[in-house]
Amino acid sequence: MNTKEVYTNQIKTEAKRLGFLSCGISKAQFLEAEAPRLENYLNKNMHGQMQYMENHFDKRLDPTKLVEGSKSVISLLLNYFPQETQNQNSFKLSKYAYGTDYHFIVKDKLKVLLNFIQTEIGDVNGRAFVDSAPVLDKAWAAKSGLGWVGKHSNLLTQQVGSFYFIAELIVDLELEYDTITTNHCGTCTKCIDACPTQAITEPYVVDGSKCISYFTIELKENIPTEFKGKFEDWMFGCDICQDVCPWNRFSKPHNEPLFNPHPELLSMTKKDWHEITEDVFKKIFKDSAVKRTKFSGLKRNINFLKD
Incomplete structure (x- = not known):
């Protein structure tokens, strides 16, 4: 087993220990296929009043412009599917919003994982991202083999579905990269x-x-x-x-008490x-x-x- 494989296994084992559903890794590079899609989306004003989506176009497509010297994007999924749902005679909230704000929970776990990498592997620089910076989460998760982007534009995973948060660590460490999975939407609409x-x-x-x-x-x-x-x-x-x-x-159902x-x-x-x-x-x-x-x-x- 070479050094990259050892490091990759260590990171994935620690991610699992921290409660992440899965962990996939891809090479930090320009997202060529996403560029025209993002441009088309913005040109057609499909982002409505979400003006922030127009900012940092280059950084959205290229993590090396976001994190200097970055070599790998570590994508992680964290389950939020609840044990119980709301009263039938109720106005509805999206399930992801039932408990404590996920930004805090996921960010804390990412910090622990990054600290683990720096402690066990050495001088590694990186940044944690949870849906709060110009990172195309679903594209990176799909590129990292964690699922495919469905017809509803959410990431889908066999045997798991789509009720999970996506987050990333972008680091200046070379690792073993995962392969893209196949699309399983078929003819379903x-x-x-x-x-x-x-x-x-x-x-x-x-x-x-x-x-x-x-x-x-x-x-x-x-x-x-x-x-x-x-x-x-x-x-x-x-x-x-x-x-x-x-x-x-x-x-x-998830097993994160803070999501209750x-x-x-x-x-x-x-x-x-x-x-x-x-x-x-x-x-x-x-x-x-x-x-x-x-x-x-x-x-x-x-x-x-x-x-």
Whole structure:
């Protein structure tokens, strides 16, 4: 076994110990196939008011411009599929937002992994990324053999599905690189057929500016009235395209206590949500990603769902 293989095995073993679902590694280089797709996406304004997506175009496509001297992108998946879901008579939250904000949890695990690499392997420089920098997470995870990008544009993995967070360590260390896996969507169009706002305009293309997640989280102004009655009770995010995906029948509950919801969250009814006060909002979503939309944003979303 050569040095690169030894280092790679050490990193993957530690990632597993830290609770990551899986770990894949690819060579840090320009994402040639992604460049025209990203350009087309931006040119067609599919990012809506998410102006930040226009920034750092070169860095999004080339990690060596993001992290000087980088040689490897270590991609990691962390399961967030919950044991229990919300009350049937409730306005819905995307499952990823049930517990503590994932940015903190995943970032902490990445820091431990990077520290492990520096302690066990030596003078390695790198940076941790959790959905908060110009990194094309799904492209790198697919390149690293962790799954394929489905027709709903989410990463899919056989025997696991898609309810997981994707994160990266970009490091200046050469490692053994994984190979790309095959696409297993076949002729299935369940995600396309189920999207109530028709945000999946064609297989593998999602118009972000029509997505329920965009409207309920990213959009800061009023939701366009043309989408009234199409949200199917989603007040923060949306899981429809994932819920209908056949691969998610393999999803298994996570074992991360910090992802467990506040006890009151699962029992709240539509009536409770209509009557929610700012104090209750702060209590239930104290460390949650839902804080991003603020109390006023969540109230706007709930009011939009009224008949």
